[in-house]
Amino acid sequence: MASPDSINLIKGWPSTSLLPTKHLSRAAQIALADPSIAFPGLLYGPDEGYAPLRETLGVWLSDFYQPEQPVGKERITITGGASQNLACLLEVFTDPVYTRDILFAAPAYMLAFRIFEDNGFSGKMKAVPEDDDGMDMSLLRKALEESEKHSSGNKTPMFKPPRPYAKYYRHVIYCVPTFSNPSSRTLPLDRRIELVKLAREFDALVISDDVYDFLQWPADLNASPSSITKALLPRLVDIDRFLDGGPERSGADGYGNTTSSGSFSKIGGPGLRVGWSEGSPKFAYGVSQAGSSCSGGAPSQLTSTYMNILVKDGTMSEHIFKTLQPAYAARYKTLVSAIEAHLYPLGARLPQSNRQVVGGYFLWLTLPDTVNAIDFAKRCQNEAQVIIAPGNIFEVPGDDSVKFRHSVRLTFSWIDHDLMVEAVKRISLVLESCLKGERPEEAHKQDGVNENPY
Numbered sequence: 305m306a307s308p309d310s311i312n313l314i315k316g317w318p319s320t321s322l323l324p325t326k327h328l329s330r331a332a333q334i335a336l337a338d339p340s341i342a343f344p345g346l347l348y349g350p351d352e353g354y355a356p357l358r359e360t361l362g363v364w365l366s367d368f369y370q371p372e373q374p375v376g377k378e379r380i381t382i383t384g385g386a387s388q389n390l391a392c393l394l395e396v397f398t399d400p401v402y403t404r405d406i407l408f409a410a411p412a413y414m415l416a417f418r419i420f421e422d423n424g425f426s427g428k429m430k431a432v433p434e435d436d437d438g439m440d441m442s443l444l445r446k447a448l449e450e451s452e453k454h455s456s457g458n459k460t461p462m463f464k465p466p467r468p469y470a471k472y473y474r475h476v477i478y479c480v481p482t483f484s485n486p487s488s489r490t491l492p493l494d495r496r497i498e499l500v501k502l503a504r505e506f507d508a509l510v511i512s513d514d515v516y517d518f519l520q521w522p523a524d525l526n527a528s529p530s531s532i533t534k535a536l537l538p539r540l541v542d543i544d545r546f547l548d549g550g551p552e553r554s555g556a557d558g559y560g561n562t563t564s565s566g567s568f569s570k571i572g573g574p575g576l577r578v579g580w581s582e583g584s585p586k587f588a589y590g591v592s593q594a595g596s597s598c599s600g601g602a603p604s605q606l607t608s609t610y611m612n613i614l615v616k617d618g619t620m621s622e623h624i625f626k627t628l629q630p631a632y633a634a635r636y637k638t639l640v641s642a643i644e645a646h647l648y649p650l651g652a653r654l655p656q657s658n659r660q661v662v663g664g665y666f667l668w669l670t671l672p673d674t675v676n677a678i679d680f681a682k683r684c685q686n687e688a689q690v691i692i693a694p695g696n697i698f699e700v701p702g703d704d705s706v707k708f709r710h711s712v713r714l715t716f717s718w719i720d721h722d723l724m725v726e727a728v729k730r731i732s733l734v735l736e737s738c739l740k741g742e743r744p745e746e747a748h749k750q751d752g753v754n755e756n757p758y
């Protein structure tokens with residue numbers, strides 16, 4: 305093998321070279337030098353979050369997603385990022401008994417599992433497999449029907465009191481419909497509409513992590529670099545807002561059935577800990593009433609003031625469209641080209657090959673079906689010093705019905721071009737060796753990937 309230095313293709317972090325430190329430094333100076341910004345920024349914030357950012361986000365999201373009507377600030381609550389928001393959503397809108405199940409588009413974002421477990425859903429999490437176009441809607445319907453069948457008599461929340469600002473949903477569906485982590489797939493429009501209809505029919509809340517939507521570029525590796533400044537597809541929350549009268553249609557309770565979780569983690573930096581939760585005004589207010597926000601005020605109040613400055617004056621858009629999109633597109637191209645050159649000849653494949661636009665941080669690589677992904681990932685680490693994520697870590701805990709024995713996730717956001725190429729060359733040698741049935745001694749040196757590698 306070439307250089308023994310370890311190469312990390314598992315970390316789903318933004319490249320440090322792309323962090324907007326200069327912009328943030330300017331915004332911080334403006335915010336802290338002006339008492340009209342600094343004082344509210346450093347005090348407890350309103351439950352719904354820093355009002356100027358809610359307003360600015362509404363304008364910004366309207367411009368990007370182009371919904372039929374603009375997004376007003378009453379639809380937005382500021383969060384501490386998608387992860388913290390997920391915890392708040394479950395605290396406010398679920399009951400661990402009345403809420404019958406948590407259905408994940410699988411493979412699923414693995415760090416979400418514990419947040420559901422923390423809220424009492426261990427043993428109630430189920431996988432709905434993706435096909436090449438994302439979550440399979442007929443299997444989702446089946447899963448919803450199945451869990452309704454087994455929940456007769458479960459008519460009231462058992463652990464949460466009635467609340468004037470919230471409702472408890474019977475089901476939760478968790479997904480990343482655009483440039484998914486880990487599968488990189490995008491759910492097409494017809495399935496998005498079907499998903500919203502199913503959620504309405506079964507009183508489900510669809511929690512949609514929309515954290516990669518802005519990071520998109522042409523799938524064609526030979527396309528000349530250009531920014532894509534509008535969203536590819538409507539979000540689930542946009543569909544739910546307008547379909548057949550939306551959450552205010554006759555007979556509906558006004559909460560809606562989907563929420564969009566946005567975040568500056570992937571387009572700014574995760575340390576900012578700022579995101580947003582969008583839903584119907586009633587829903588967005590409910591999110592803000594999580595106990596921790598009522599006690600401590602909305603999270604990330606100070607960094608919200610920085611992000612308000614940068615979004616409002618156009619800096620974030622410019623950073624995303626002129627810096628991040630071309631940079632990640634180039635990284636994507638490097639990784640895909642290396643895979644095509646070194647891994648395709650060995651039978652590995654990438655999903656959803658018919659797309660015009662791709663994006664996000666990840667590639668989901670399916671290995672030949674004689675190659676076990678856990679074994680392969682261990683050998684990549686031990687023999688090639690390349691760290692990759694085996695498919696099993698994206699399997700829903702407690703549900704053995706959906707396995708990813710022959711898939712691995714590779715990240716292109718974190719490491720530089722030359723290292724990506726080197727990593728793929730190294731793992732192609734491991735794959736070749738697996739295909740020949742060789743089992744070198746070193747393959748058993750370590751069990752599993754590095755500790756806390758994500």
Ligand SMILES: Cc1ncc(COP(=O)(O)O)c(C=O)c1O
Nearest residue numbers: 316385386387413485513567569
């Ligand atoms: C699908 C998904 N949701 C949420 C997160 C975490 O987002 P945040 O940093 O906003 O908590 C990630 C990060 O990897 C992610 O991939």
